[in-house]
Amino acid sequence: MAKAPRMRALLIGVDTYHDEDLLLRPGQADASIDAVYRALTEPPHALFRGTRGAGIERLRSPALTGDVESAVNAATRSAPTLFLLYYVGHGRLLPGAEPLQDRLYLTVSQTDPRHVTSTAVALEDLVAWALASGSERVVLVLDTCYSGNLTHHLLREDRNLSFLTSARQRQRVTAGEDGGVTPFTAALADVLRTPGPPGRPLTVHQLGKALKNLAKRQPPETVFPWKPEEFSSGDGAGTHLTRPTGTPPPPPPHHDDDPGPGALARLWVLLTGTRGRRLLTLAAVLTLLAAGAGVPALVRAGAESPCAPPVELRLATAPEEAAAMTAVATAYEESAFGTSCHRGRVSVTGAGLDALAEGFRDPQGWSEGANNLLSTAGPQPDLLLLPSSADLDRVRGPDTRFSAPVHIARDLPVLTVTARGGERLGLPDPGPGRLGTVDWATLRRALAGLKDHARLLRPSPAVSGTGLVHYLGMGHDVPPEGRADPGGERGESFTYRTGTPTIPPAERDDLERTLIAGGGSVLDGDDALCALLAGKPAARYAGALTTLRATLSFQAADCERHTAEDPGTPLRAYRVAGAPALDHPLVRVGTDDDSPRADEIAHFLAWTTSGAGKKALTAVHLDPAAREENVRLDPGHVADQLNAYRAAHPELRVEVVFDVSRSMAEDSKLTGARAALDEALGHLGGKARYQLRVFPTGGDGEGSALRDGPWRAAGTKKLGLGPGDVNKDRQADLVSVLGTVRGDITAAKAADRSTPGDEAPHQYAVLLVTDGDYREGKRPQLGALADVAARLGRVEGAPVHVVATRPEGCAAGHEADTVAQHSGGGCTRLGPGLAAALSRTVTALDEGED
Template sequence: MARFDPRGKANRALLVGVPDYDFTRPEHPFGVAGDLPAVAHNLTGLERALRAGGVFAEDTITVTRPRTVDEFDQHLDAAVDAAEGLLLLYFSGHGAVPSTGDELWMLMRRATIVPGTESVFRGAVPWKSVLTVLSRARAERVVVILDCCYAGNASAAWDALGTAQRQRTSLLMSVQANNRIDAGDGDGPTPFTAQLVRLLRDGEAGFGELADRLRAHMSAHHTTLREPPEPWEPQSRSATSGADVLLAAPPVRPTGGRTAQPPPVLFSEPYGAGGRRPPPRSARARGRLRALARRPGGRRGLVPLTGRRRLAAAIGVPVVIAGLVATGLAVFDGGDGAPCTPPLELRLLTDPDLEPTLRKAAEAYLTSKANRTADGCRRSGITVYSAGAAATVAAFSRQSDPWQRPTGDDNNPQRDIGPQPDIWIPASFASVDRARLTSPERTYVTLEADPEPFAYSPVVLAVPQELAAEPAADRVGSLAALTEAIRKREARAEVRRTDPENTDAGLLATIGLYGGGTGGQDPASAERAVAQTGPPSRTGAELLCTLPDDDALDDRTTALVPEFLLKTGVGCDSATRTGRMAEYPVDVPGLSPTFVRVRWRGADRDEDARDHAVEGFRTWLTGKEGKTVSASVPSGGLAVFGQDGFRGGSGGHRPLGGGDFGALTDPGLLPGPALPTSMTEALKRYREAEGPGRVLFLLDSSGSMGGLWEGPGGAPGIIAQSLAGLGGQDEYGVWGVAGEPGSPRPYGEVLPFGKHKREEAQRAIPASAQVKDMEADPYQTLVAALEYMAQRGTDDHRPQLIVYLTDDEDNNRLAEGGRLNDLLAAARGRRTPVVMASLDSGGCDKGRPDAAVSEASGGRCLDTKGDLVARLRDEVARTGTGDEG
């Protein structure tokens, strides 16, 4: 398994411990069991181990003993905002669970426990809310370590996370669920943290290794306090397909033929009984460290993930003068004792369909000889991320200024796309021209594309084997002819295409569906031919993984996806999924991944070093020493693309790798890349296929929403931001959902339904929406909304959407007297998609009302396990035109 190496990045560690409690039994009837003096030693030992571990600089570690939930929240928010590489959260103190045992609570110093049918923990933090806050972190990886009773009960909330959050979040729990543990005698640390610190001190260690070794040690030497006692078995959660995380790599420097080890980590009060830090380091020591940290350039003008921030963090690394070890900044991996400075980090933005393959390629490059200097040090690191293809093109062409300096919530590529990239690899060569600014407006970005693609994959019909044509010659033809032949073999056959807004492959498929992008079939008719319940899948892999949820649908549904996904898009439901064969439409342009160097105005302080790093990766990835591509014997990045089922970027597009995965080795002459004008026209016609859209927003304005109301991140602000995808011809309105019991209408009008100027609507919603000291009735409101929208869609096929933004506090009213079943029946009958947008991280968990309502209506369920604001904006944009005219 690959390992995420956070050294040299903007990392943060937040160590939270509660050794003393204000209210303890028997003095206080609602107090906790007692103080935990061992926790003070935990904080001291772990802080010193991390400072010596080479990953966290001294000024990136925060130690806190919060008295209140507010204090904890402030420290957590600060760590989340600051971390860009690795974010580590550690908690040690009392943990508690209600009688149902379904959620862990972390008790702060002023916590009390009110007994009852289900205990109430006042002054405590629910673990679910911590996960919600962590989900908005920019950090590449998040590691949480819990040393408390019932720590294992935290696993349920982790299991409910979305796939993306599970991939980047690792959780280490000191004990299995529903078990209390011994905190020790108070003269030293708790048994779990004592062993954790020893392992961190021993040498290089990753999360997976630590978890395994802790589990082996604790289960062999300790038992829990349960009756009868059980072996003490720490638990862990980490995505099996994700990279491990390096947590400690204490540097070692040869001295006189012997190896100097890091000094021992002692357990004592931090900085003595007075709690004061030692005096600042001498100017000479600081100078030595700055000299060690100095490297050519810096980076100016790039707000996210900047070199300036990284350098500031690196300079704070402590130097252990007496121990002869400089920790953290210098990484002694050159093999000859010479220090290696942190490698320069490159940022690579790509199409969502290409992201998995490019991640594999980047991992292979980072450990290759091509990425090593003569003395064995790593030249560069690479962060790979993706964003919607249409939004990326728009950001490059029209939003390069706010990409550098966001000016508001409505236009913020840093939030919607990601950090400014050094490299862009679109899935279509034509997207490069589409992204270049053609108007006289000022631009802050220059795109330098290779003259030709380095790989290729045709967009194919992935046909269930039972429906596929047998002779190879019958598997090539026009899209219309191939789909007609499939429907002749199966009258109920369906065809699905991915979201044209999100991937280039979806847009290329749309060109074929519309008959070339400028003429041919009526877009509305073409869209009805690929219509499905709910919105289209965001990627080809998602589409291929969703179909097996319904065996009958899987057996009769053909997917328009890139050919390579027949090889790589099989990592789901492998035991039951339908086998597929590729058929090749000659009128659908193929994917043509292209390497693009991205330059930003003002970002020139480390330009030469960055150019050198980019060129090294480009040469390795594409096989391009000059201007020609040689794919006859794939190596480097082309070998990775070959393993994933791609073809050569030029010539006859021969496969870069082998293997039989339902594709034809030589289907004949394959379509070339799309024309930029064809892609632009197809996207325009897709957005206008069924005319302007209608969206009805339901804003929960009941009393429980008071703490989720103010500012751009409050409920009215979230709805205002989601209007970015609506234009002047779209119709929309907002209802405030709250009312007195028995009132004739359970909502009030915040914004009248109709056409609006977007900026005026965005100002009006926060100004008009008010929290009321009343309850919400989601059943009555949703029934009324479904009826309201049905009346407006009787004479046309315009897209419609209902959005309900709520904290789920009043969802219990949905379950009264069979109401939920009635609502689901109404949702199925009306066929207006409902997006349930829950401000509760578990709002979309299986079995919850939000998930049931969205599924029945053909809509999506969104909660705060993902980026709710961005995803809601995307859902609304699919319904609207986005044009202000």
């Protein structure tokens, strides 16, 4: 009788290394690999059910890297159809100058922290060992800090290879509080044990999606939350990790020293596969052979199947649309639209308009990763979905080829307020679930009448599609009551073209400077809502300019940079007359003639306008009844308005304040934060300047010093901080250094005023990297921090944007959150998304200056 498909699994666990115990507690690795073992063997649908553990090896705390290599070689010696490798332990990251140059090492029990490269397993070596024997399918599951690093760069399009990771790039991950199975592994085991629909096995891609959904349930106060990722090449995403429910288990696999499968067994694998589409009996196989089909003929018949190999499409969108479009992509992947063998997948990336514009201007550099474009704009997309036609014209390069747009949905630009904010602006309550209306003439009068000078939050139009339509609306000269809008019904049917009536430039510039507070503190429409509910100081913002979809789908629990003071606060939305609706053009990028990819793109475009596609769009609060003629935006008019926007903002001066206390030398804090800042400062405009102040320089956490001279041009030199700059003292007095920074900015503004003809030609901001306010034996100075931060933000007009490197990150009630909230800035924790988030923050601060 022919053998069943060979499957092998190697489960590796490492609690400690070199007598050190970091996040994992003794026994956690053993508990975790045992949990995975049970999930793979016990449930009725388990992949190794009925094998009595044959084919699964548990490697507990291997001492040397050679032990891991030997175990991998033994498991893959006979080229199994599936090789699953699971590792739980410590990940050590050696950061490079850029994220693509990082190197991730997986520790063994004898790893020496001083000599990681020679005593730990390099991730690229582990992948090479796993692929060496030619296994048909390879799945690596990594439960370790920084496990998202490098994985997508190790994929090989000619191999069915998959990674499932517990962390994103440059991110640490929790091991839990109870010392048992790690949280990521507990979720992994739960998904593997849960039976799916009858006859449908669990794929790698479905497992990754399920883990991402479970990750959202973590308590918001979790330190180093696990954030899973799935990367696959070839047909790796379609690899099955369970058997279809209701099918009998395979016979136990033979041991590795048994002869390999013969031609008949290989044919059995070909026809039944590891994906369980249909099971043919051995008698049916013999019947086919007897009929003269033969193995070669059957192999050819499989190759000529009408079902094309699966294709993964890359879709780029604006940051505020990424979550919604991910949900739409998931609906597409699960849809049976069109053909029974549809297996396409869509990965979604959110990127700022400025980054996309830079990428489309230099597609060759984008493909090669120049100017950090892979980090800021993501991979080059097959499809582009932006909020409005204005955005499409904004990002188009001189040689960019877009297909004719398919306008898949409409969304409305709205002013969102709390009940208190609506009362302050004199806006009537539209009632539960109803949409009110307001125009800019009314808003201008209401805001001018507020004694506390509260402003409206709005993201930068150079970065955000939401910000762009609202900026266009603010400058539109809406006719008085009783006169028709030039394009038709007020606020609903206006067509923007060159020559559109606008308010006088001086008035528009004044409104931009006095009424809008979003350019330097929010990244997109969702972030504007988070800042609105942050409530510190409560009267700072009267409302947020965002979209109806963002308001309807808003979840305060998802806020990261601005923590909501009262997440349950109800919101009201008012349609802003004079601002164009968002028509969501979806285009194909380029003219790739690759037939499977082109077919899948056409399939997706058709699906978005089908009944199933419209249902998916409606589920994320988008109106699929888009009306293109109502929102057409002329490219020339958009360019003119963006130029006027840039002219309205003074040149930017950024003071970078970098903590070099001894704790910053731990866990790659200094090198990780430095690399992110180097990348972000590269996004400053040509006229912007920055200076670097390091602290502490003396004892007891006191003292600071300017490095390399004041206010130097962006891009002239990297920050250049390294281990030699670290202070021997762990203490750091944050209040003292922020007081010094305020003195720097006060002196610079005095110099501005002394320049003939300039009243105040520069705007100021602070980028602070801190490991906390720590003075031995004393509590953090939260009250004093709030005071000095408020003086920086309110008096000097210099918001502080904090990079928090401590485990609590930006949690409310800690130093980083206190400084960010009271200065009107933001907070981002050290992690894989830091470089991209800081780059967007810097671009927003710079207000789109070229």
